[in-house]
Each structure stands twice: as structure tokens, then as C-alpha cells.
Amino acid sequence: MKSPKNDPIWKMMGLLFKPHPWHGISIGDKAPEQLTAYIEIVPTDSMKYEIDKQSGYLKVDRPQRYSNFCPTLYGLIPQTYCAENVAALCKEKTGKKEIVGDGDPLDICVLTEKTITQGGILLEVIPIGGLRMLDGNEADDKIIAVMKGDAVYGNMKSVNDVPGNVIDRLRHYFLTYKDVPGDEHHKHCEIHEVYDFQTAHEVIKRSQEDYQLRFGDIEEMLTSALRG
16 A cells, blocks of 8 residues: 555655644654654753644743753654653553543653754654653653764664753753742652663554554645545
8 A cells, every 4th residue: 555655645745734743743763772753842942842733833932930041952752642651651650540641742862962952843862761750640751862973872772872961951941840949848740760671662653653643644634635
């Protein structure tokens, strides 16, 4: 069967319309070992941006609440979704039975020595690990990756290759980025563990399975609809 991406209708639509960063961009044929990431936030951003799920455009989520900024490029992995399969792995690893998926695309942090000054871009990245984060009772994994070909980080294959203070900065950011100044009684997030690339690959695969269960093959459905 001919792939929808090679269908003339999709080639024409690619010229006329901007693909949705979550649904319209491919994760890549080499996933989970190598994949495409969509970057929403860069380390100089004083605002937290995220995609609007309906339009695909970047929107302001909220100002960064403290003086610490996100220490890496931060965004999402296209055509992923955190639901039952991702939650099941989190339950297994944490022993907490009430966990659910957060209903969002899988988040990703990308290490690079290059200064990238704006979000809304695509990068080819190599996942090397991740943070098993819980936001309340929701699984909210953060995949850690390196930019492909990066002069400093590009050859790193494992999260254990990354300097410890870099991982500590990531942990601190995510443990505090939702806290309300002055409110010490409502801590939102906890990080259960830092895991290596093998587990990161498993989380990515499960998020792809969750995406297929939730959204199916959107390209084939749209192709059928366009053909009437």
C-alpha cells in the first residue's frame, strides 16, 4: 500500500499548509534511537511557551516563575502521547498504582553547546536517558537527548556520560518550575529516578503506541476524507 506521505495530495498540502508540530511532523524512521524533536523553549526564554494543541502555533503558557530558566532546549516528540502504556511503565517502576498518563505529547530536553535563540524549530536528536517525573498522579517523563552532530554532546550515548551538574540543573528546574512563590505546602512535581537510554527507548515506544491508540493513522484518515 502506498504511504500517505507519498500521495500527491499530501505533497500538494505540504506546499500550501504548515504541518502541525504534534501530528503533522514525523518522529523519524530511526526512532527511538534517533528522532525529530520540536523545540518550544530555549534557555534564554523568560516565558514558558507551548504549542496550542488545536492550531499548532506556539502560545504563551506562563512567565517563568523564578529566576532559573530552563537549562536546555525543551520541547516535544511528534506523534507521541502519554496515556495507558506510558503510565503502566511508571506504575511498574514506582510501585504507585494510581498513576495515569498526562495526556500530552512526550517531553524532551536537548543538550547542545550551540546557542539557539528561538523555539518553533525542528532538530534531529539522539535520546540518551530521561527523568521519571510525576506531576501529582500523572506520568510526565522528560526524555534527555543530545543534538545530532553536536561538537560537545553529540558523541554521548548514555545519560551517565553527561556531567552530573547538568542533570542536577535539569532536576532542579523541573522540581520547581510549577511552584507558586511563597506557597510551601503545594509541591507539584517529584522525580523518581534518572534512567538510561534503554529505558528512554522503551518510554518513547510506549508513547508511540499510546499515540496510535488515541489518534490512529491520521494521515490515512485525512487522505480518505480528502478523496471523498
